[in-house]
Amino acid sequence: MSTRHTILATPIGDLTVVRDDAGITGVYFPHHWTRPDRTAFGPRVESGFEDVAGQLADYFAGQRREFDLPLHATGDAVQERVWRLIGAIPYGRTATYGELARALGDGTTAQEVGAAVGSNPLSILVGCHRVVGSDGKLTGYAGGLDRKRRLLDLESGQLQLEAS
Numbered sequence: 001m002s003t004r005h006t007i008l009a010t011p012i013g014d015l016t017v018v019r020d021d022a023g024i025t026g027v028y029f030p031h032h033w034t035r036p037d038r039t040a041f042g043p044r045v046e047s048g049f050e051d052v053a054g055q056l057a058d059y060f061a062g063q064r065r066e067f068d069l070p071l072h073a074t075g076d077a078v079q080e081r082v083w084r085l086i087g088a089i090p091y092g093r094t095a096t097y098g099e100l101a102r103a104l105g106d107g108t109t110a111q112e113v114g115a116a117v118g119s120n121p122l123s124i125l126v127g128c129h130r131v132v133g134s135d136g137k138l139t140g141y142a143g144g145l146d147r148k149r150r151l152l153d154l155e156s157g158q159l160q161l162e163a164s
Helices: 052-060 075-087 099-105 112-118 145-155
Strands: 004-008 015-020 022-028
Touching: 004 052, 015 052, 075 099, 075 112, 099 112
Parallel strands: none
Antiparallel strands: 004 015, 015 022
16 A cells, blocks of 8 residues: 655644555654654655645634544554544543443453553544543643643633644
8 A cells, every 4th residue: 555644734733644545544743652663654745635634624623523534543453442432432522541441341451441542543533632531630642731631622612723
């Protein structure tokens, strides 16, 4: 498959978006915790990302609550199950790692869920910023806790992000 990437300027900083012929494979912040080797991103291109750029712009403007993009993230079986659960958390809502572990119903621990959440390659598109600690407090986020807070504030209507 032909993998390529672009860099999109957003109100929360530049995002590196990677796609292959099947869909979006990654959305990464600068200094992303689990960012793969850049050689896996393929060449940088300026076209072919209009769909994700437009939907992210709408999201940051408060005009989009769900993304309608072809996604093609791959992980192990637990990761992919956790990512599906994360994708089902509604806009403006949160869930805890423990709640997700219980929803899996197979003995997966909250810590294992946390590891899968931390390796989600589709930041924002699969809203891992919506996963919080058992006490409701913000916990680690690959893009940093400030970005996580800003995304949650945007979704709760407490923040309007301007296009950069």
